[in-house]
Amino acid sequence: MKNTYVILIDWGSTNLRAWLCDPKGKIYEQISTGQGIAQIEQQDIPGVMDAIVNNWSHYYQGLPVRLLMSGMIGSERGLGNAPYLTCPLAMERLHPVRSIISTEHRQVHIIPGICSEDEDNYNVIRGEETQLIGAWRKTGARFYVMPGTHSKWAEVGGGVIRRFHTAITGELYQLLMQHSLIGKGLPPQCQDWEAFKQGVTRGLADRRLLGSLFEVRAGYLLHQMPREGVGDYLSGLLIGNEIQQLSALYPLAAGEVVTVIAGDNLARRYCAALDLAAIPCRPLDGEEAVLIGMRSFIDELA
Structure with missing residues (x-):
């Protein structure tokens, strides 16, 4: 065949x-x-x-x-x-x-x-492994972030996928906006880049995320935050907290960058958040990465 x-x-x-x-x-x-x-x-x-x-x-x-x-x-x-x-x-x-x-x-x-x-990291990936292979073939980098419903951070060295961790950032955002009091009764959301960056800054410094999540609701109830910008603030808060926690597990050596594998919107958000965290990064289109990865297997098919 x-x-x-x-x-x-x-x-x-x-x-x-x-x-x-x-x-x-x-x-x-x-x-x-x-x-x-x-x-x-x-x-x-x-x-x-x-x-x-x-x-x-x-x-x-x-x-x-x-x-x-x-x-x-x-x-x-x-x-x-x-x-x-x-x-x-x-x-x-x-x-x-x-x-x-x-x-x-x-x-x-x-x-x-x-x-x-690992006892301290029970974890699974389906789909992102193909993106990871494609991204490594294109960049040869060591550290990768793959945002999405479940955001993945991974390390590759010498063609070996060494380790990875997961944050349920995207899923948590959807749950909070659609099924919690934080999102209940909000008007249609408008893009608010300043609110996003404020959320990232808070998330990067936050050691008490559960309390900060309720403060999102309190913030707009007390007219300290525009209701139309709650979604972007919450997005920034969650992404910033993800970066605070997981970047500590993947420290960069001098001259290294994190490759963010995503579509335009998520790549822009994660790269902006990583910039605020002073972590060098570069975007790589997720579709390009998955195609490179899948094409690498074609010759193996019967």
């Missing part, structure tokens, strides 16, 4: 991104949908895959096609047969696993996740 088309799928909890490529990784088509694993029923996964394959069938016209997937599709909530490999992990030991739903004309492979089983 070496000369057939390849469909790369980054299938996370919230979104799905797919690219149709030739065997050398040249992209012909791409799509992005909100059909993340947490947004659809498990029994609907094969149908979503069928729709993607059929949408591009005029390219391969009945020839076999290979699918390479990463992210939550490999979890119990997805297809459930991609294991976790334990850190420290040499990238050369990370190989796609053939899925049980493969057929003669549709080979399906999933990139495994990685885990940490």
Whole structure:
């Protein structure tokens, strides 16, 4: 099947991104949908895959096609047969696993996740490992931050993923804004960059986050904060506190920078927050990183 088309799928909890490529990784088509694993029923996964394959069938016209997937599709909530490999992990030991739903004309492979089983750091990654491989191949850097629902910090050295930690920054933000008194009754939020930076400054210095979270609500009730800027202040507070806690675990040597792997909005926020913390950083587009990572596995597919 070496000369057939390849469909790369980054299938996370919230979104799905797919690219149709030739065997050398040249992209012909791409799509992005909100059909993340947490947004659809498990029994609907094969149908979503069928729709993607059929949408591009005029390219391969009945020839076999290979699918390479990463992210939550490999979890119990997805297809459930991609294991976790334990850190420290040499990238050369990370190989796609053939899925049980493969057929003669549709080979399906999933990139495994990685885990940490240290007593002080039980942790898992699904999807970010592919971004991390792509980012390391592009930059060769040592430290990476991958913001999102669950923000990941990782160290790579000599092609070995040495360790990583997670902060539930994005998920906590959504919970507080949508399901707590902090966000209840607020007007539509406006971008307030000054409020964001004020939140970051507070978060970087904060040693009592639980109390500071309630002060967000008290602040606008007492007219010390514009209600339209609460979201950006809260975002800054959480990101700043994440950086305060996790940057201590990943100290930079002279001349090193942290690579922030994200889309434009999150990259801008994290780079601004890292700048306020006097931590050198550079952004790397998350889609570029995941594509570099996934393309590196194409030659391994059967």
